[in-house]
Amino acid sequence: MRVKLAIAPRMGREVIVEEVELADPGPYDVRLKVMTCTICHSDIHALTGEHGEYEGPGAAGHEIAGIVDAIGDRVTYVKPGDRVLCSEVRQGCGKCKQCLNDRHWFCENIRPMSFRIPSPFTRLNGERVIQTCSGASGFATYTNCEEDMLVKLDDDIPYEIGSALACGFMSGFGAVLNRCKVKPGESFAVTGCGGVGLSAIMGARYCGAIPIIGIDTQPVKLEAALSFGATHVINPKEVDPVAAVREITGGNGVDHSFVAVAGPGIKRMTFDLTASYGMMCVVGHEHPRNEGMDEFNFMEFLAGKRLTGSVMGAVTLRRDIPIYMDMYRRGLIDIDRLLTNRFMLDDIQAALDDSERGALKNVVICNVE
Numbered sequence: 001m002r003v004k005l006a007i008a009p010r011m012g013r014e015v016i017v018e019e020v021e022l023a024d025p026g027p028y029d030v031r032l033k034v035m036t037c038t039i040c041h042s043d044i045h046a047l048t049g050e051h052g053e054y055e056g057p058g059a060a061g062h063e064i065a066g067i068v069d070a071i072g073d074r075v076t077y078v079k080p081g082d083r084v085l086c087s088e089v090r091q092g093c094g095k096c097k098q099c100l101n102d103r104h105w106f107c108e109n110i111r112p113m114s115f116r117i118p119s120p121f122t123r124l125n126g127e128r129v130i131q132t133c134s135g136a137s138g139f140a141t142y143t144n145c146e147e148d149m150l151v152k153l154d155d156d157i158p159y160e161i162g163s164a165l166a167c168g169f170m171s172g173f174g175a176v177l178n179r180c181k182v183k184p185g186e187s188f189a190v191t192g193c194g195g196v197g198l199s200a201i202m203g204a205r206y207c208g209a210i211p212i213i214g215i216d217t218q219p220v221k222l223e224a225a226l227s228f229g230a231t232h233v234i235n236p237k238e239v240d241p242v243a244a245v246r247e248i249t250g251g252n253g254v255d256h257s258f259v260a261v262a263g264p265g266i267k268r269m270t271f272d273l274t275a276s277y278g279m280m281c282v283v284g285h286e287h288p289r290n291e292g293m294d295e296f297n298f299m300e301f302l303a304g305k306r307l308t309g310s311v312m313g314a315v316t317l318r319r320d321i322p323i324y325m326d327m328y329r330r331g332l333i334d335i336d337r338l339l340t341n342r343f344m345l346d347d348i349q350a351a352l353d354d355s356e357r358g359a360l361k362n363v364v365i366c367n368v369e
Contacts, residue, residue: 001031005121006139006348007129008058011049013356015139017346020129022142023120027074029144032066032086034366037138038163038339039063039355041194046132050287051115058130059119061138061364062088064145065153065162075147083153085162088134089170091148091317104316110148120144139348141366151321156329160342160363164195164335165324167312168361171283172199172260173333174313174320176207180256180281184208187254189245190230191270192261192284193221195338195361198228200258202333205229209256211248215241215270216261218358228334236269245273254278262286268295271307279306339363 005020025031043060045051064086068078078084092099092107099107119131121140131137136145153162172195176182188209190197193216204212205228214225214233222233232248234241246253253275259267261284274280285291301307315321327333340359343351351362 001142003121003140003142004345005059005129005137005141006061006345007123008047008060010056011047011054011058013044013048013352015047015349015352017348019124021122021124022140022144023122025070025072025144027072028147029072030068030075030078030147030150031070031142031144032064032084032136033069033142034064034066034138034140035159035369036066036163037061037064037364037366038160038166038168039351039362039364040167041355042167043133044352044356045286046115051132054116054130054132056130057123057127058132059121059137059139060132061140062133062136063163063166063168064136064138064143065159065166066367069142071147077147078150078152083155083159083162084150085153085166085321086136086138086145086149087151087166087170087312087317087321088149089312089315089317090135090146091151102316105311105314111146139345139364139366141345151318154322154325157325160339161328161335163363164338164361165321168195169199169324169333169335169338170313170315170320171310172196172201172258172313173203173206173324174315175281175283175310176200176203176258178314179308179310180258180279182207182209182256185210186256187211187213187249188256188258189213189215189254189270189273190225190258190260191215191266192259193218193225194260194358196283197258197260198224198338198360200260201225201228201230204256206332213245213248213254221358224337224360227337241269242273249275256281258283260284262290271296271300274305276303276305279308282307282309
């Protein structure tokens with residue numbers, strides 16, 4: 001099947017849109033007509049090799065919402081015509097030891113997440129395109145994915161909201177609920193107030209955290225943090241964030257800190273503004289070679305200080321996403337304001353460039369109803 005796909009001809013930020021051949025779905029695969037695919041900064045990380053270097057043409061886009069177009073003969077969850085979102089998170093079998101212990105990411109009966117794998121797309125010159133994100137490449141008019149990556153999208157939920165739910169929102173909001181487990185009255189700080197950081201602020205507000213502190217160097221993002229529920233904001237270019245947080249928290253530091261951005265010294269800074277009994281949760285990252293931990297000392301953990309990470313909000317896909325959809329329709333979470341600009345697939349280079357300049361979450365429209 002001939003489709004349009006955004007391709008990085010070689011590892012890097014430059015992409016082109018061209019016609020390619022999409023393979024038929026396998027037995028457990030689903031072919032999607034992609035309606036929207038929001039841009040996550042992980043897409044840029046993947047295309048530029050920060051999730052691992054690759055040779056040859058690459059494709060990305062993992063926050064996908066669309067319509068089931070065709071299914072493999074072993075698929076049972078969806079049928080052609082169903083509205084769905086497609087996520088890197090996989091729905092576990094629900095029966096193995098890992099699933100029964102609420103660790104669906106580690107299900108013993110599904111294929112583990114893997115980056116830089118051959119995609120179902122072939123260029124017309126015969127080159128096989130590399131899938132730089134795991135599971136599916138959504139910057140396309142049609143794509144294939146595995147059935148366990150899908151959640152049915154309620155009829156009243158717009159496709160672009162489904163796309164945002166598929167990764168960025170759950171990575172922040174879900175991590176606060178599922179990994180940090182913030183309690184009412186506990187203090188919370190987030191470093192990096194982009195889409196994931198703002199979603200974490202929404203999660204902290206939902207949990208009843210007080211104070212909620214947003215930290216960023218861009219004034220527009222600090223304004224957004226206040227509008228999404230932060231009680232205080234700090235610009236590290238203007239004040240010492242560690243001293244400012246300790247002043248806000250009576251000298252203790254925060255009970256929970258959340259890192260939603262990468263960069264030199266950011267994790268050390270955030271760790272220092274966390275209470276000696278608190279926990280820091282890391283989501284933001286860059287190339288593994290720049291993520292060494294030699295700046296930490298074991299002695300700093302003796303009082304019970306904790307350091308953890310979170311991937312995709314530690315969600316259970318078909319349990320949590322329906323809850324988030326209901327929260328959205330009831331006005332308990334605000335995803336619309338996370339969506340910054342809208343671009344057609346042919347203009348995806350402009351969309352990626354705008355994202356690199358600081359846009360919260362751009363929407364790529366791949367098909368029009």
